[in-house]
Amino acid sequence: ADIGIEPPEGCWREIGRPVLPPLSPTGFKYTRGMVLAVAGEMPGAIALAASAAARCGAGYVRVNTPHHLTGMPSAIVQLKDESIDDHRLGCLLIGPGLGLNREALERALHSGAPKVLDADAISDLGDPTRLRGKDAILTPHAGEFLRLFGEEESSQKAEQTLRASQCAGAVVVFKGPDTVVAASDGRVAFAPPAPAWLATAGTGDVLSGM
Numbered sequence: 001a002d003i004g005i006e007p008p009e010g011c012w013r014e015i016g017r018p019v020l021p022p023l024s025p026t027g028f029k030y031t032r033g034m035v036l037a038v039a040g041e042m043p044g045a046i047a048l049a050a051s052a053a054a055r056c057g058a059g060y061v062r063v064n065t066p067h068h069l070t071g072m073p074s075a076i077v078q079l080k081d082e083s084i085d086d087h088r089l090g091c092l093l094i095g096p097g098l099g100l101n102r103e104a105l106e107r108a109l110h111s112g113a114p115k116v117l118d119a120d121a122i123s124d125l126g127d128p129t130r131l132r133g134k135d136a137i138l139t140p141h142a143g144e145f146l147r148l149f150g151e152e153e154s155s156q157k158a159e160q161t162l163r164a165s166q167c168a169g170a171v172v173v174f175k176g177p178d179t180v181v182a183a184s185d186g187r188v189a190f191a192p193p194a195p196a197w198l199a200t201a202g203t204g205d206v207l208s209g210m
Contacts, residue, residue, distance in 0.1 A: 032059025033090040039065035045097030052209030095121030118208035132169035
C-alpha cells in the first residue's frame, strides 16, 4: 500500500541469516579460500581475527608475524615475511593490532588480492580514494569513520555509509549498535540490532576475520 514515502534509490534491505552454499566434494584448501593476516604491535588482535577466519570455514589461514603467537588453532600457519602477492590468496587482512606500520600497510595496498582493512589500517590510510579499484572492505567504528571520512555520525547513518563507500570505491561496514553495510553500486543493508555484550575489546577483530 502507498503510505506516502518515496522508497530510497538503489537496493536497501535488512541483513538476514546467511545461506551458505554446500561445499564442493572436489574442493580443497585453496578453493575454500586462503587468508593471510598481517600481525603488528598487538598480536593478540590478529590472533583473534585469524582464528575467526579459520572457524568460519576458510580453507587455509596464514599469519605474517615475526613472533610466535599462541592461542590459535594449530592449523593456522605462522610465517615471517610471507608473500602478499600469492595468486592463490583469497583475502588479505590487515589492521587489527597493527600499530604504526606504514610499510606493511603500503605493501598491502599494492597487493592485487582482495583485502579487509580494520582498526589501525583504517586510521593510517589517509585518503580513502586510495582504495578505488583495490577490491577492499573497510570495517570502521564511529571514531575510525570520522578520522577517515571526516563526517560525524548522525541519524542519517545509511546515507553517510553509502557516501563513504562511493568515495572509497569499497564496501564499508560501519559498525555499531545499528551496523550499516554499503557498496559503491548503491546497495545498503542494515544489520539487526546488536546485543550489548558485543561492546567489548576484541569483537571487532573477530568480525574482521569473519
